[in-house]
Amino acid sequence: MNGQLQDLSPFLQNNHAVVQIREANYDRAVQVLRSTLAALSAFMRNSFDDSEDFTEDDSFVHLDLSKSGVRFSSCNSTMTLPPYECEQVPKHFVPSPLEAPNNLPLNTRTGEVLSYIVMYNLALTWHLWGLSTSKVEDKESFLLKALNLYRLAHGVISGGRMNVGLCHYMTLVCNTGHIHFCLGSAEKANACFQLLLKSLMFVVDQGRQCVCEFLDGFICNIVPLVLEERGAAAA
Numbered sequence: 001m002n003g004q005l006q007d008l009s010p011f012l013q014n015n016h017a018v019v020q021i022r023e024a025n026y027d028r029a030v031q032v033l034r035s036t037l038a039a040l041s042a043f044m045r046n047s048f049d050d051s052e053d054f055t056e057d058d059s060f061v062h063l064d065l066s067k068s069g070v071r072f073s074s075c076n077s078t079m080t081l082p083p084y085e086c087e088q089v090p091k092h093f094v095p096s097p098l099e100a101p102n103n104l105p106l107n108t109r110t111g112e113v114l115s116y117i118v119m120y121n122l123a124l125t126w127h128l129w130g131l132s133t134s135k136v137e138d139k140e141s142f143l144l145k146a147l148n149l150y151r152l153a154h155g156v157i158s159g160g161r162m163n164v165g166l167c168h169y170m171t172l173v174c175n176t177g178h179i180h181f182c183l184g185s186a187e188k189a190n191a192c193f194q195l196l197l198k199s200l201m202f203v204v205d206q207g208r209q210c211v212c213e214f215l216d217g218f219i220c221n222i223v224p225l226v227l228e229e230r231g232a233a234a235a
Contacts, residue, residue, distance in 0.1 A: 010036050010043075010111075011100040014118050018073050018097045021121065026129035033122040040115045047108040070117060072096040072171075072213070091189065092217035093178035094171045095128060097121045116156050116164075120172070123149030127175060131182070143179050150176045167212035170199050174218055190225065197222040 008016065013036040020029035073096055098117045104110045123146045130142030154172055157164050164172075177192025196218050212218070 009102070010040055010106060010114055010118075011102055011104060014098075014100045014114065014121065015102065017118075017121060017125075018099050021097045021125055021128065022073065024128070024132065026125050026132070029125045030122065030129075033118055033125060037115065037118045037122065040111055040118065043106065044108060044111050044115065047111065070101065070113075071099050073099045091178050091181045091193075091221050093127070093175045094214050094217065095124070097124055098168075113162060116153060116162060119149055119156070120153045123147075123153060124175070127179060130179075140183065143183055147176065147179045147183075150179070166199060166203065167214065170196055170212065170218055171214060173199070174214070174221060177221065193221050193225055197225055 013032055017029045017032040017036070020026070020032065072094075098120055100114055100117050106114075126142045126146035126149065130139050130146060133139050133142065150172060154176070156162065157169065157172075173192050173195045177189045177196070180186075180192060181189035200218065200222070
């Protein structure tokens, strides 16, 4: 990463990578995001060594990402399909990276959230790059890298320290399922889409409204599961 970019805050570095993702400059985006994540990891280690501890009422870490100024950046279309043939009907996924607010101070609280954002964007970059490459060996390799990073990101939010909000949680699950689907793991893909279905059923049961711009795509992914369950019940 060049010196001029290194002088930027990690929030701005992430948003620079978002621009590269939108422009399909995946190689460049990977370089920037890897460098940013490494710098954040070093910062977080040093910060913890200085005993700046989290507290139970830490407002930023427990805040919904959407309420923290974090937002999805549109990437051509809200939901898209893989640009190559799968054996079955292609599934939807969310191709939009996460933009970070530019005006936040970097500390252990914001650093943890930003580390998650950068990790998610790095996973998405490998995801998109894997779908766009024509080399079969690179396709599988890139998609597996994306899958591992999505899993790591899911592990971060599963610890309960960070509330990413229902829309982003479903996005993470949806994209993970999409990769499993394209790698030929239909059973693992359906397990992810079952989580989508349960999330939407929870919203309905609670009488809540799910405000999410990607909802139509999520519904498209779970419709086959709903029809399958109805068919089994009828039999």
